[in-house]
Amino acid sequence: MTKIAVLGAGSWGTALANTMAKNGQNVMMWSHKAEQAKEISGQKTNERYLPGAKLDDRLQATADMAAAVKGADVVLFVVPTKAIREVAKQLAGILNENKQQVVLAHAAKGLEQKTHLRISQMIAEEVPAEAYTGLAVISGPSHAEDVVKGDLTAISIGSTNPAAAKVLQEALANAHFRPYTNTDLVGSELGGALKNIIAIGSGMLIGKGFGANAQAALLTRGLVEIRQVGQALGAEPETFLGLAGIGDLIVTGMSPNSRNYRAGVALASGKPLAQVEEEMGMVIEGVNTIKAVVDFEKEYDLDLPITRTLYQVIYEGKTIDQGINDLMTRPLKAED
Numbered sequence: 052m053t054k055i056a057v058l059g060a061g062s063w064g065t066a067l068a069n070t071m072a073k074n075g076q077n078v079m080m081w082s083h084k085a086e087q088a089k090e091i092s093g094q095k096t097n098e099r100y101l102p103g104a105k106l107d108d109r110l111q112a113t114a115d116m117a118a119a120v121k122g123a124d125v126v127l128f129v130v131p132t133k134a135i136r137e138v139a140k141q142l143a144g145i146l147n148e149n150k151q152q153v154v155l156a157h158a159a160k161g162l163e164q165k166t167h168l169r170i171s172q173m174i175a176e177e178v179p180a181e182a183y184t185g186l187a188v189i190s191g192p193s194h195a196e197d198v199v200k201g202d203l204t205a206i207s208i209g210s211t212n213p214a215a216a217k218v219l220q221e222a223l224a225n226a227h228f229r230p231y232t233n234t235d236l237v238g239s240e241l242g243g244a245l246k247n248i249i250a251i252g253s254g255m256l257i258g259k260g261f262g263a264n265a266q267a268a269l270l271t272r273g274l275v276e277i278r279q280v281g282q283a284l285g286a287e288p289e290t291f292l293g294l295a296g297i298g299d300l301i302v303t304g305m306s307p308n309s310r311n312y313r314a315g316v317a318l319a320s321g322k323p324l325a326q327v328e329e330e331m332g333m334v335i336e337g338v339n340t341i342k343a344v345v346d347f348e349k350e351y352d353l354d355l356p357i358t359r360t361l362y363q364v365i366y367e368g369k370t371i372d373q374g375i376n377d378l379m380t381r382p383l384k385a386e387d
């Protein structure tokens with residue numbers, strides 16, 4: 052039995068922790084809210100984030116990070132990107148105090164606002180190398196709402212340390228949940244972060260009444276942009292043809308369970324971004340990630356028309372209709 056501390060008690064942290072608890076692993080969740088930890092441990096529910104879901108009887112949560120981490124073999128971060136650095140700082144203090152060495156993993160899908168760093172880079176800046184044996188990312192097509200219901204799901208775990216990926220693969224696997232491993236940490240992180248931008252666009256198209264042709268065009272051309280950025284940042288291009296790439300793009304770009312997709316639909320109805328974020332009540336990573344990616348376009352001399360147009364629509368007042376027209380009437384070119 053592996054002892055796993057899951058840091059973060061939103062929808063995805065709860066769904067992953069619940070999967071491992073059902074598999075018989077020794078799981079302790081950490082929530083920064085004592086009331087929520089009490090609800091998870093006592094009632095086996097997390098009504099705010101997974102309404103109606105009944106969690107495994109063995110699942111426990113605490114608001115004391117040191118207690119969650121004590122004796123853990125694996126520590127898994129599942130907080131939004133903007134909270135990763137702060138949580139990593141707290142964890143570093145605890146691991147240092149305990150002289151403890153763990154496998155580190157995260158399941159977040161974004162880039163840091165100011166630095167544009169990937170999540171594993173932020174964690175590696177905060178947690179000293181002697182406190183962990185490997186760093187892995189859980190990526191791929193997986194909405195928490197579907198996972199907690201036991202819907203069939205396949206994900207990918209990326210790490211340059213195969214032993215770190217393996218320990219997570221074994222802790223998570225069951226007949227409904229099939230994790231694959233790969234060694235492309237960079238590509239697995241970027242696939243997860245970048246598809247959120249395209250998913251917002253996909254929601255906008257549906258909100259505007261367009262159909263499957265339009266969605267297929269956007270997702271396919273969006274994948275070309277994701278691959279360009281990935282290659283510029285050192286990812287393996289093949290990763291974007293796998294679960295962490297096209298797999299996640301399909302589910303996030305087409306499922307109404309996606310927060311990013313739903314945000315696109317809501318923006319197309321004319322709601323301002325602040326209202327969309329408030330009404331969602333859960334993190335919409337793509338609206339922040341897009342800021343980093345428009346900077347990458349200049350920094351690495353890339354051509355990212357969809358990303359650039361979505362940025363203009365979300366932040367610079369361009370209408371969706373104008374954005375679509377700009378994209379459709381660009382100079383004609385060969386498919387690349």
Ligand SMILES: NC(=O)C1=CN([C@@H]2O[C@H](COP(=O)(O)OP(=O)(O)OC[C@H]3O[C@@H](n4cnc5c(N)ncnc54)[C@H](OP(=O)(O)O)[C@@H]3O)[C@@H](O)[C@H]2O)C=CC1
Nearest residue numbers: 060061062063064083130131134158159160194195333334
């Ligand atoms: N939801 C999903 O299906 C999937 C999500 N992901 C990714 O997982 C990450 C987390 O997403 P998700 O679970 O959906 O997010 P949610 O918005 O559902 O939950 C976020 C959780 O993190 C907590 N949190 C926020 N800031 C802090 C902080 N500074 N310290 C401690 N806890 C904090 C929130 O607490 P509070 O209630 O106080 O705000 C909440 O419990 C994201 O990067 C997302 O892209 C990846 C795959 C699937």
Ligand SMILES: O=C(CO)COP(=O)(O)O
Nearest residue numbers: 191192193194309310311
């Ligand atoms: O990454 C996800 C599914 O794989 C979750 O996407 P959303 O954050 O858009 O819900």
